Amino acid sequence: MQIAIVLYDRFTALDAIGPYEMLCRTPGSETVFVAERPGPVSNDRGTLTLLAEKALDEVPRPDIVVVPGGPGQRDQMGNETLLGWLRAAAATSTWTTSVCTGSLLLGAAGLLRGRRATSHWLALDTLATFGAEPTGERVVVDGKVVTGAGVSAGIDMALTLLGKVADDEFAQSIQLGTEYDPQPPYDAGSPLKAPAAVVGRLRDGTSVFR
Amino acid sequence: MQIAIVLYDRFTALDAIGPYEMLCRTPGSETVFVAERPGPVSNDRGTLTLLAEKALDEVPRPDIVVVPGGPGQRDQMGNETLLGWLRAAAATSTWTTSVCTGSLLLGAAGLLRGRRATSHWLALDTLATFGAEPTGERVVVDGKVVTGAGVSAGIDMALTLLGKVADDEFAQSIQLGTEYDPQPPYDAGSPLKAPAAVVGRLRDGTSVFR
Numbered sequence: 001m002q003i004a005i006v007l008y009d010r011f012t013a014l015d016a017i018g019p020y021e022m023l024c025r026t027p028g029s030e031t032v033f034v035a036e037r038p039g040p041v042s043n044d045r046g047t048l049t050l051l052a053e054k055a056l057d058e059v060p061r062p063d064i065v066v067v068p069g070g071p072g073q074r075d076q077m078g079n080e081t082l083l084g085w086l087r088a089a090a091a092t093s094t095w096t097t098s099v100c101t102g103s104l105l106l107g108a109a110g111l112l113r114g115r116r117a118t119s120h121w122l123a124l125d126t127l128a129t130f131g132a133e134p135t136g137e138r139v140v141v142d143g144k145v146v147t148g149a150g151v152s153a154g155i156d157m158a159l160t161l162l163g164k165v166a167d168d169e170f171a172q173s174i175q176l177g178t179e180y181d182p183q184p185p186y187d188a189g190s191p192l193k194a195p196a197a198v199v200g201r202l203r204d205g206t207s208v209f210r
Numbered sequence: 211m212q213i214a215i216v217l218y219d220r221f222t223a224l225d226a227i228g229p230y231e232m233l234c235r236t237p238g239s240e241t242v243f244v245a246e247r248p249g250p251v252s253n254d255r256g257t258l259t260l261l262a263e264k265a266l267d268e269v270p271r272p273d274i275v276v277v278p279g280g281p282g283q284r285d286q287m288g289n290e291t292l293l294g295w296l297r298a299a300a301a302t303s304t305w306t307t308s309v310c311t312g313s314l315l316l317g318a319a320g321l322l323r324g325r326r327a328t329s330h331w332l333a334l335d336t337l338a339t340f341g342a343e344p345t346g347e348r349v350v351v352d353g354k355v356v357t358g359a360g361v362s363a364g365i366d367m368a369l370t371l372l373g374k375v376a377d378d379e380f381a382q383s384i385q386l387g388t389e390y391d392p393q394p395p396y397d398a399g400s401p402l403k404a405p406a407a408v409v410g411r412l413r414d415g416t417s418v419f420r
Contacts, residue, residue, distance in 0.1 A: 012231070013227050013230060013231055014227055014228065014230075014231035014388065017223050017224055017227040017258075018224065020223060020224075020258060021222070021223055021224035021361065021362075024255045024257060024258070025255070025418040025419075027418070030257075031255070031257045031258075032257070033257075033258065040261060045234050045235070045241070047234060047240075047241045047242070047243075047263075048227075048230060048234070048241075048243065048260070049260065049261035049263075050258070050259065050260060050261075051250060051259040051260075051261070053257075053259075100389075120389060121389060138389075138391065138393045139393070139395070149389050149391075150387070150388060150389025151231065151387070151388035151389055151390070152231075152365065152388045152389055152390040152391075152392070153389055153391075155362065155392075155394075156392065156393050156394055156395065159394060159395050159396065160395045163395060163396075168396065169405070169407070169408060171395070171396060172396050172398035172404055172405060172408050173398075173404075173408045173411060173412065173417050173418070173419075174418075175394060175396055175398045175399050175404070176398050176399060176400070176401065176404040176408055176409065176412055177360075177361070177412055177417065177418070177419040178224065178360060178361035178362045178399075179310075179330060179331060179348075179359050179360025179361055179362055179363055179399055179400065180361070180362040180392075180394055180399040181348065181359075181362075181363075181399030181400040181403065182362070182365075182366065182390075182392035182394065182399070183348045183349070183366050184365075184366055184369060184385060184390055184392065185349070185366065185369050185370045185373060185381070186369065186373075186378065186381060186382050186385055188382035188383075188385045188386050189385050189386060189388075189389055189390040189391030189392070190386070190389065190391040191386065193391065194382055194383075194385070194386040195379070195382060197379070198379060198382050198383045198386055199386065201383060202383065202386055202387055207383050207387065208235040208237070208383070208384075208387070209235070209383075209387040
């Protein structure tokens with residue numbers, strides 16, 4: 001089983017690494033980071049560089065596709081090399097998945113028409129422009145397409161997927177091995193829970209997130 | 211403010227990237243991945259490569275030190291280049307932190323004597339051999355030393371640290387921006403919660419974790 005994690009300039013690191021850490025120990029699987037061109041790929045802060053091992057065209061038929069989000073997603077919305085690869089890969093994949101605004105790339109590739117899907121809370125409404133039905137859920141499974149909400153939701157998305165790709169007990173062993181027993185010091189992880197001023201600054205783009 | 215995240219062969223990716231994602235937007239900060247030698251560093255699966263931008267000796271006085279864990283930690287326990295750097299950096303740092311078995315490296319460097327600290331649940335007892343007082347807590351703050359439990363606990367560790375380095379509101383904006391509103395599909399993230407059979411296989415080393 002081949003798991004392809006897509007990288008592009010200015011992706012958000014945790015979008016890719018959260019699912020990677022949950023999926024990379026799946027028995028009989030090979031995980032590969034892919035990009036339009038192999039080599040170093042910088043994240044949205046320009047302070048982290050991951051190596052893409054293979055070019056997209058070297059990985060034509062992955063069993064699982066993981067598309068992270070990040071500010072760089074906008075520049076990929078018209079990239080037919082990537083969107084065409086996503087379409088072709090999704091045609092033969094067992095699972096096609098995304099984290100955060102990675103779902104907008106699945107949408108741009110035409111893969112979300114008529115499907116329930118999620119994205120970063122700030123991007124949720126945009127999903128409708130691709131014929132998707134946006135839901136505020138953290139993880140959405142619609143047929144073979146699994147989408148996760150913003151950034152850290154990729155961990156929950158991948159654990160959910162792992163229960164289907166392997167089984168519940170294996171997914172639980174990964175949760176225990178990675179000691180995923182979350183205890184955030186604040187309860188501000190959703191616009192419904194965070195202080196209004198904090199939500200406001202993210203909505204109006206005056207926060208550190210662009 | 212300089213934030214140095216230490217990399218070494220066979221580190222665990224999420225140990226490093228969880229804290230990175232929470233800390234990398236701190237106003238007035240520079241985040242740098244450091245290793246004994248700059249260049250590519252492979253993770254514990256050999257399927258992920260991060261670039262270390264600088265050598266340890268190029269970053270002698272970071273304000274914040276983050277030491278991830280991973281199977282490769284064992285090979286570093288006698289590495290005086292790394293342990294000496296940790297000692298020197300900790301002498302001038304504002305915060306010295308670790309995730310998972312990274313705390314064993316802080317211990318080997320003599321930085322945990324008489325301090326309360328945590329680590330991956332499977333490594334917790336080992337902390338005592340370094341004169342530390344192991345606690346089962348997910349995040350432990352003892353003076354300027356902040357330790358996190360296994361792998362994913364680095365996210366909670368770093369958010370806790372962020373509240374001190376910046377302020378609660380900024381930390382909440384990062385939690386909201388990364389949509390860190392955890393909803394794991396299972397409740398198996400701690401040996402107190404996971405099924406006994408799952409805990410047993412991790413304890414006896416017959417799981418995918420080594």
